[in-house]
Amino acid sequence: MKSFLVLFSLLIIGMSNAQDWANLEQFKIDNTKIGKPATNENRVVFMGNSITIGWLNIMPEFFEGKPYINRGISGQTTPQMLLRFRQDVIALQPKVVVILAGTNDIAGNTGPSTLEMIADNIKSMAELAESHGIKVILSSTLPAYDYPWKPGLQPAGKIVALNKLLREYAEQKGHIYLDYFSAMADERKGLPKKYAHDEVHPTKLGYKVMAPLAEAAISEALNN
Secondary structure, X not given: OHHHXXXXXXHHHHHHHHHOOOOOOOOHHHHHHHOOOOOOOOOEEEEEOHHHHHHHHHOHHHOOOOOEEEEEOXXXXXXHHHHHHHXXXXXXXXXXXXXXXXXXXXXXXXXOOOHHHHHHHHHHHHHXXXXXXXXXXXXXXXXOOOOOXXXXXXXXXXXXXXXXXXXXXXXXXXXXXXXXXXXXXXXXXXXXXXXXXXXXXXXXXXXXXXXXXXXXXXXXXXXX
8 A cells, every 4th residue: 555655646746747847837936036127137047957057056156146047947958948938037027038058958858859949949039038128148058978867879069060050040130149169168079077077067167167258248238
C-alpha cells in the first residue's frame, strides 16, 4: 500500500509538471509583488535559461542595486520562453529585454528543433517586445563543445550557425546583438575550463567576461 501511494504521488507530480510545461507558475507571485516600474526607472528583464538564472548564484552583485530582473529558468528551451514571455517580460514593463536562449533547444531538451525553429521562436519574442515598446538585445548563444547531460551531439557548429542567424536578424531589425560568443570561445568553438567547468555553465570568471558586454549593450539600448 505504501509503495502504491508513493507511485501515485509521483504520478500526480509528473502530471502537474506536464500541465505547467512552460513553468508559468515559477515567477507568478514575484511578478505580482514587483509591480509597475517607478517613474524614470530603467528596468531591464533578462530572459533565459540556467545560464541566465545562474548569474544570481555565481555573481549576484551584477544585479544588486540595479533595476534588473532575472527571469531565467534552468533547462528551458525557446518555445517555453515564448509561452511565458508576456507574463515574465511584457507585463513587467521594462525598457529593455536581454534574451539569451537556444542551447537547450540544440540539446533537444523538449524535443528535436531545427536552427530555423529556434531562431523563429527568438524572433517571435523580439517581435512581441518591440510591439510593446521594449528595446531588444539578442544575445549570442554561448559556446558549447559538448553537453554533459547529453554528450555526443557536437553542438559547436550548430551554435555558430544559430548565432549567424541571430546576428543577421538583429542587424535587419535594428536590435542590439550582444556577442558573448566571440569573447569566450576557444579554439574548439567551446568554452574553456576557466569560463565553464562543465562546458556550458559559466564560472564567475565567465560571468565577469559577460558583465561588461551586457552593460554596454544595455547602455546602448537605453540611449537609442
